[in-house]
Amino acid sequence: MGHTAAPVLSDRVRVNGVITPVTLTVEGKLRWRENCLSIEKEVVGFSIEGFKIKIKAVKENKGGGICCGGNTGVTVRRRRCFKFELLSEDSMRSWSQKIQEFIDSLGRPKRLFVFVNPYGGKRSASKIFIDSVKPLLDDANIDYTVQETKYQLHAKEVAKSLDILRYDGVVCVSGDGILVEVVNGLLEREDWDSAIKMPLGVVPAGTGNGMAKSLLDAVGLSCTASNATLAIIRGHKQSLDVATISQGQYRFFSVLCLAWGLISDIDIESEKYRWMGSARIDYYAIQRIFRLRRYNGCIKFVAAPGYETFGEPADVEGESISEVKSSFLQHKGYRGPAFHMKDFNRKIEGPFVSIWLHNVPWGGEDALAAPDAKFSDGFLDLVVIKDCPKLALLSLMTEINKGGHVRSPHVLYLKVKAFVLEPGTRLDDPSKEGIIDVDGEVLARGKGTYKSNHKTLMTYDKLHIKVDQGLATVFSPSTEKFLFGSCNKKSCIKKYENQMRKAITLK
Ligand SMILES: Nc1ncnc2c1ncn2[C@@H]1O[C@H](COP(=O)(O)OP(=O)(O)OP(=O)(O)O)[C@@H](O)[C@H]1O
Numbered sequence: 398m399g400h401t402a403a404p405v406l407s408d409r410v411r412v413n414g415v416i417t418p419v420t421l422t423v424e425g426k427l428r429w430r431e432n433c434l435s436i437e438k439e440v441v442g443f444s445i446e447g448f449k450i451k452i453k454a455v456k457e458n459k460g461g462g463i464c465c466g467g468n469t470g471v472t473v474r475r476r477r478c479f480k481f482e483l484l485s486e487d488s489m490r491s492w493s494q495k496i497q498e499f500i501d502s503l504g505r506p507k508r509l510f511v512f513v514n515p516y517g518g519k520r521s522a523s524k525i526f527i528d529s530v531k532p533l534l535d536d537a538n539i540d541y542t543v544q545e546t547k548y549q550l551h552a553k554e555v556a557k558s559l560d561i562l563r564y565d566g567v568v569c570v571s572g573d574g575i576l577v578e579v580v581n582g583l584l585e586r587e588d589w590d591s592a593i594k595m596p597l598g599v600v601p602a603g604t605g606n607g608m609a610k611s612l613l614d615a616v617g618l619s620c621t622a623s624n625a626t627l628a629i630i631r632g633h634k635q636s637l638d639v640a641t642i643s644q645g646q647y648r649f650f651s652v653l654c655l656a657w658g659l660i661s662d663i664d665i666e667s668e669k670y671r672w673m674g675s676a677r678i679d680y681y682a683i684q685r686i687f688r689l690r691r692y693n694g695c696i697k698f699v700a701a702p703g704y705e706t707f708g709e710p711a712d713v714e715g716e717s718i719s720e721v722k723s724s725f726l727q728h729k730g731y732r733g734p735a736f737h738m739k740d741f742n743r744k745i746e747g748p749f750v751s752i753w754l755h756n757v758p759w760g761g762e763d764a765l766a767a768p769d770a771k772f773s774d775g776f777l778d779l780v781v782i783k784d785c786p787k788l789a790l791l792s793l794m795t796e797i798n799k800g801g802h803v804r805s806p807h808v809l810y811l812k813v814k815a816f817v818l819e820p821g822t823r824l825d826d827p828s829k830e831g832i833i834d835v836d837g838e839v840l841a842r843g844k845g846t847y848k849s850n851h852k853t854l855m856t857y858d859k860l861h862i863k864v865d866q867g868l869a870t871v872f873s874p875s876t877e878k879f880l881f882g883s884c885n886k887k888s889c890i891k892k893y894e895n896q897m898r899k900a901i902t903l904k
Pocket residue numbers: 514515516517518519546547548549550551570571572573574575576578602603604605606837
């Protein structure tokens with residue numbers, strides 16, 4: 398069942414040699430025989446050969462159609478091609494024009510710049526691009542430029558000088574690392590305020606695919622390259638908070654997370670067990686829990702409304718943010734939002750087991766690190782563990798994949814608008830310090846840490862973090878699922894009818 402509207406076009410076409418009536422409705426539904434295709438949800442693009450129109454679509458295999466059926470079962474989408482033969486040139490012209498007008502009314506991207514990181518994850522990004530991304534972009538008639546990343550920070554370099562007027566979006570076929578490089582590249586441009594409005598897409602092809610997982614999971618879709626690509630093609634967007642991390646003259650722009658203590662130690666130090674594959678994390682986590690480290694330090698924060706009772710009152714009288722003057726550091730670009738130490742009204746003193754700050758819910762495909770995190774609420778979700786018995790910690794860690802850890806009595810879970818981290822030494826060995834990990838990369842390594850001789854952007858010292866609400870834009874799957882199917886919401890239908898009326902001149 399569904400909403401039936403007067404057809405915009407009604408015609409007779411040849412399908413598999415048989416003359417068949419076909420209609421296009423004002424809502425953008427194509428109907429013929431027992432078939433029904435929603436242009437908005439299912440049609441990716443179309444091509445014309447002589448009098449033949451080939452409609453490139455993606456259909457759900459099980460659980461009913463998006464367009465006419467119900468909503469049951471698992472969503473498995475497959476590329477399909479539907480062919481009609483028009484019976485006259487006039488007919489051909491009006492069909493291609495009306496379908497094109499409808500697609501154009503949806504605000505889909507036409508030109509994309511695509512980064513592919515052949516080095517990320519299981520080194521399968523190039524294959525993922527060829528097998529899952531390219532065919533859909535071709536079906537959608539999108540004009541795209543592909544850039545394989547050749548070295549670390551290549552994507553950032555390219556984003557810094559990209560001719561942004563030539564593209565409707567930048568897509569990263571990679572893990573989160575390339576996305577973060579692109580965000581940093583855009584914000585380091587002189588024209589950062591317009592550059593950062595470029596819609597960004599991410600197709601999961603790395604080890605850490607937290608952003609893709611967060612976007613897709615939010616609407617109940619599985620984290621696959623084709624679901625992510627379809628979301629980009631369909632062109633729905635949403636804003637994304639960006640956190641500016643600053644230390645003196647240095648800036649780093651984060652869209653995912655910051656970790657210090659247990660989580661960062663596991664992430665970074667387990668690299669020495671890379672040969673184990675994904676088991677390295679679990680293996681090293683157990684080691685770290687049984688030889689648990691606690692770190693001295695202090696955090697200060699501006700609590701989000703409703704969280705003002707967390708921690709204790711902070712006295713920040715006389716504290717200021719020192720700006721290191723240097724002639725060769727980042728000069729152009731965004732400097733981050735204004736910061737007033739007097740706003741930092743709460744603090745928690747160490748020692749700490751772990752500090753974890755999150756911008757989006759999923760830290761990776763199997764870590765629902767901050768279940769309440771929102772893409773553009775203007776806050777970061779803060780997960781603090783001060784102390785915890787080892788067995789409780791072990792079970793808490795196994796809860797992370799479902800987000801259950803935040804309910805543990807050993808965990809403080811709150812939202813902050815701004816944050817100061819003052820990292821200190823290890824409690825058991827004051828000659829040693831820790832590692833600060835941001836969006837999967839090491840931002841600072843203290844004394845006596847793994848690879849402590851490697852250069853990092855910041856030093857293991859006080860950091861300031863502040864969120865800009867919705868500064869970036871990401872392509873995201875539509876939350877309006879089953880628009881024309883089992884959901885018969887009048888408001889949804891009305892919205893698209895209006896959109897269609899604008900695009901199609903009803904004669
Ligand atoms: N050709 C290359 N050689 C080496 N490193 C590269 C290359 N291209 C990109 N990189 C680096 O690879 C890192 C990982 O990128 P990506 O986002 O694809 O995956 P990830 O899931 O974040 O990390 P990984 O899979 O390496 O754990 C980035 O820091 C990037 O700078």
